[in-house]
Amino acid sequence: MTTLVVASLSTREVGRRRAALILVIALPFWFYLVRRDLTGQSIRMLTLGIGWAISTLTLFVVNASRGVDPRLRLTGASVVSIIGGRLLAMTGLGVALALGYWTLVAIDQDVLHLWAAALTMLVSALVAAPLGSLIGALLPRELEGALALLSVVAVQMLADPAGLTAKLMPFWSAREIGTYAVDGGSLDLVWRGLAHMGVTWLICVGGTLAVFQWRLRLARYPEP
Amino acid sequence: MTPRPWLHGFLDLCLLAMLRERADYGYGLSQRLAAAGVAEVPGGTLYPALLRLEEQGLATPSWGPSESGPRRKYYAITGAGLDVLEQQAGDWRRFRDGVDSLLSAVPHE
Amino acid sequence: MSDWPSAFEAELLRLGVQPGRARRLADETSQQAAESAATPGDVFGPAHLYARHLMAELNAPAAATTRTRFEAGPVLLSLTGVGKKYRRQTVFQDVNLTVRGGEVAAIVGANGCGKSTLLRICAGLTRPTSGEVRRVRRVGLVPQDGGTAGWLTAEEHFTLFGAAAGMVPGRARSTGVHLATRLAWRPGRKQRAQQMSGGTRQKLNLVLGELHAPDLLLLDEPYQGFDQGAYLDFWQQVFAWRDAGRAIVVVTHLLHDLQNVDHVLDLGER
Incomplete structure (x- = not known):
């Protein structure tokens, strides 16, 4: 109940930040446009763009509610319902963004496995929200958080896909599934990608909740 | 004349006492207060106090004509008003006697 | 004319x-x-x-002279020997305070003596380094500033905080609007917190602090930006809470406020 109210109000909040929202929606589009001539590159960049956009937006949403959260806790809300509500809202937004861009790709490109292209974007969006919230939880200031996310995305973009570094990056799963969608090959790519996503998601969600459980903890005083 | 902070606590009491004597309207009450030597009460203090008495059911208003100018709002004291008046008058006397006993040593001019 | x-x-x-x-x-x-x-x-x-x-x-109450002071109720907050240190630096130590239902306590002291920290300790958001705190479960905190979401309207805040307290949205909203009226404020339907004046935002803050009917209210100079009328409304509201048997702890720097409170804790003196 509380989770749903937090989620719906967070969605409204984000919806009112018109300029930021437009920039976030547009960001993956620029990524896509630059290599539109190459199906594989454009989809990979688009996917990464979705991940970056949603994680940055989540980072800002989490940071913006720093003043409200302790009061909600005092009023009686649990950490899981507060943070869970925000993650739900941002994940929903990410899924909507992913579906929108998938439609664009379906129309604009000739993709081998269209369903896998949808999956890669969804996976990117699903990982992005908790990643943004984890970074927001660890780095309380927005600028630091945004720079950290920039580093993650840059390393992800530049690392050798076969190397260990790339595998440790949060959006590696999307890359694997994206490769299957564009180039085909074994379905193992998809399974590996999903497994990677599952682990990353659990780490980010668990980490976020752990940090906020600690930060929003209330002293338990005995009754007088 | 009474310093204003003193009056603040006792204005309601004075108004109820005057209304017990007879129903009256705002301007009439302010003249009676001044004539009694209690205070020149500005309208901005008097009317809110009357309105408050009305809303608390201690006084009840009725509209009456005037020989000149607009109709007037007359206030009459209610049963509840009489009760409050009685209680406050008792409080006031105790307070006054206490202050008097403390001041008895102060020389009079 | x-x-x-x-x-x-x-x-x-x-x-x-x-x-x-x-x-x-x-x-x-x-x-x-x-x-x-x-x-x-x-x-x-x-x-x-x-x-x-x-x-x-x-x-205002019927007659200031005969305002009935209610019997002080049960203890709702007690601090015994409470102290706070940040690393080596002692902010305050050995603070004692007992507030009962129907009482108002004021925390005063110079800037930086830890008034807000003490209030956060009372709330349970910060832990004391030493001493013991006991308090009732239901507590409302009104911070000095912040504590609202800039992009949400007043009614959305009511819904949000109401949900946190387990109230259904409709009831949370009507309760919030009702409490706002007592501060002579009618929340605009479309106005977001960031568009409100400082005083109005503080009224929102106050309403959010009492939306869930807490037994203990902790107020951190909550009247910043209030004009004279709102300031009077605020104190009347404090006394209404008090007369309803609640306990109020208010951080203040205005000596004027102290004449009507039951306890004054001067943190600067220690």
């Missing part, structure tokens, strides 16, 4: 008075001025100031 009643009426409406009542009060006020054959402006001063004064007066 004819502007005065309409300006007065408009201000009453802004303060949350019902339209019919505002009209009646405006009419009567003009008539009362006519009784003494003067213009309303001469008798009552500027319309908007008189409107606030009138509202504050009408909300």
